[in-house]
Amino acid sequence: MQNMVNTGSFSKKLINWYEQNKRDLPWRNVSDPYKIWLSEIILQQTRVNQGMPYYHKFVELFPTVEDLAQADESKVLRAWQGLGYYSRARNLHRCAKVIVQNYVGMFPKTYDELVKLPGVGPYTAAAIASFAFGEATAVVDGNVFRALSRIFGIEDDINSGKGQKTFRALANELIPANKPAEFNQGLMEFGSIQCTPTNPHCEECVFQSECFAYKNDLQSSLPVKVKKVKIKKRYFNYLVFKKGNALFMQERQAKDIWKGMYDFPLIESQKPLSKKELLIADELKPFNIYSEAVSDSHEYKHILSHQHLYTRFFLVERAADNLPLDKGRFFSYEEILDLPKPVLISSYLKDYIF
DNA sequence: AAAGCGTGGGG
DNA sequence: TCCCCAAGCTT
Numbered sequence: 001m002q003n004m005v006n007t008g009s010f011s012k013k014l015i016n017w018y019e020q021n022k023r024d025l026p027w028r029n030v031s032d033p034y035k036i037w038l039s040e041i042i043l044q045q046t047r048v049n050q051g052m053p054y055y056h057k058f059v060e061l062f063p064t065v066e067d068l069a070q071a072d073e074s075k076v077l078r079a080w081q082g083l084g085y086y087s088r089a090r091n092l093h094r095c096a097k098v099i100v101q102n103y104v105g106m107f108p109k110t111y112d113e114l115v116k117l118p119g120v121g122p123y124t125a126a127a128i129a130s131f132a133f134g135e136a137t138a139v140v141d142g143n144v145f146r147a148l149s150r151i152f153g154i155e156d157d158i159n160s161g162k163g164q165k166t167f168r169a170l171a172n173e174l175i176p177a178n179k180p181a182e183f184n185q186g187l188m189e190f191g192s193i194q195c196t197p198t199n200p201h202c203e204e205c206v207f208q209s210e211c212f213a214y215k216n217d218l219q220s221s222l223p224v225k226v227k228k229v230k231i232k233k234r235y236f237n238y239l240v241f242k243k244g245n246a247l248f249m250q251e252r253q254a255k256d257i258w259k260g261m262y263d264f265p266l267i268e269s270q271k272p273l274s275k276k277e278l279l280i281a282d283e284l285k286p287f288n289i290y291s292e293a294v295s296d297s298h299e300y301k302h303i304l305s306h307q308h309l310y311t312r313f314f315l316v317e318r319a320a321d322n323l324p325l326d327k328g329r330f331f332s333y334e335e336i337l338d339l340p341k342p343v344l345i346s347s348y349l350k351d352y353i354f
Numbered sequence: 355a356a357a358g359c360g361t362g363g364g365g
Numbered sequence: 366t367c368c369c370c371a372a373g374c375t376t
Contacts, residue, residue, distance in 0.1 A: 039372085043371080043373095044371085044373045044374075045359095045361095045372080045373055046371055047362080047371050047372090048372080049362095050361075050371080051371090082360090082362095083360075083361075084359085084361040084362090085360055085373085085374090086359080086360075087359065087374075088359095088373090088374080091374080091375085118374095118375095119373095119375090120374085121373055121374045121375085122373085122374090123372070123374085124372085124373075127372070141371090141372045141373075142370085142371065142372075142373085143371090143372070159356090160355090161355070188372060191372095192371090192372080197369075197370070198364090198365070227356085255358095255376095256358095256359095257358090257359065258359090258360085259359090302360095303360090303362095304359080304360055304361080305359075305360060305370090306357085306358065306359070307358095307359095307360095343361070343362095
């Protein structure tokens with residue numbers, strides 16, 4: 001495989017392309033491992049434009065790893081609100097505590113140590129080790145899969161363990177010992193803005209002459225990924241108990257979506273329920289709700305990567321003082337603004353409450 | 355090892 | 366509208 005392109009010339013060509021085409025991003029040209037780590041966690045499965053404002057917000061709210069470690073988890077989640085994959089924020093916070101408590105506030109310098117940290121997997125460990133400490137370990141992310149699979153004609157499934165090993169081995173063959181950071185940044189940047197998923201810019205590509213995909217017109221079928229996410233439909237019926245200017249909210253704790261975020265008491269059903277149908281549901285009996293005190297929202301369709309949530313909110317204005325619920329409490333509107341909430345909940349609040 | 359975990363943007 | 370995706374990690 002490596003015979004198709006000389007490894008030394010590949011990295012030189014790539015780094016040369018990178019120096020001429022790189023974007024000016026705020027987490028480049030910083031040497032603080034904390035900021036590099038922060039940017040890498042934010043950018044997991046996230047576009048640069050979407051992550052950018054969060055990076056600035058986190059640097060401002062938590063200038064050092066100590067500041068982050070000392071914060072309440074809910075404050076961290078609140079800052080992360082809207083970015084999705086909230087386990088990243090919980091692990092970010094856990095990791096900050098580990099760095100402060102076990103590493104006297106200094107990030108470890110090697111891939112092998114970094115990869116043990118919560119929320120830091122093979123990609124992020126390689127990124128920090130190379131960007132912050134100059135270690136020659138190759139990053140392998142979605143951009144790298146795409147660029148290498150096309151140029152070298154690798155048809156392994158990138159979602160399989162075997163495929164990941166193949167790509168990691170190749171990238172580690174190609175990475176030069178003297179400029180590991182530039183190589184890693186360059187390969188990702190190349191995949192991101194040159195060798196794009198659709199309509200790659202092959203006519204002006206420095207690897208055109210040796211690119212397997214270009215020669216065989218296989219850009220659209222590389223990289224190979226087998227997995228298909230099956231979409232699950234779920235029907236959410238939220239009970240929004242209102243007492244003055246306060247709503248009953250609770251933290252999601254189940255092993256499910258939005259763990260750690262706040263929402264309302266939820267009745268999930270197998271089909272969408274009208275107000276009439278909801279009121280006769282068994283789960284509602286303990287609440288002793290009067291029909292005329294309930295107003296229902298329109299149906300929200302909230303799209304997650306793997307679930308479609310068909311959701312209706314039922315505002316209950318005359319809630320009993322003692323709700324038969326073991327978690328949660330009434331929060332004033334002011335408090336609610338500060339709670340970490342899924343986008344769906346924020347949308348409802350904006351549409352019907354605030 | 356495969357499934358689960360968000361959100362918003364683009365073709 | 367629908368599908369694919371975007372600098373992955375955890376269990």
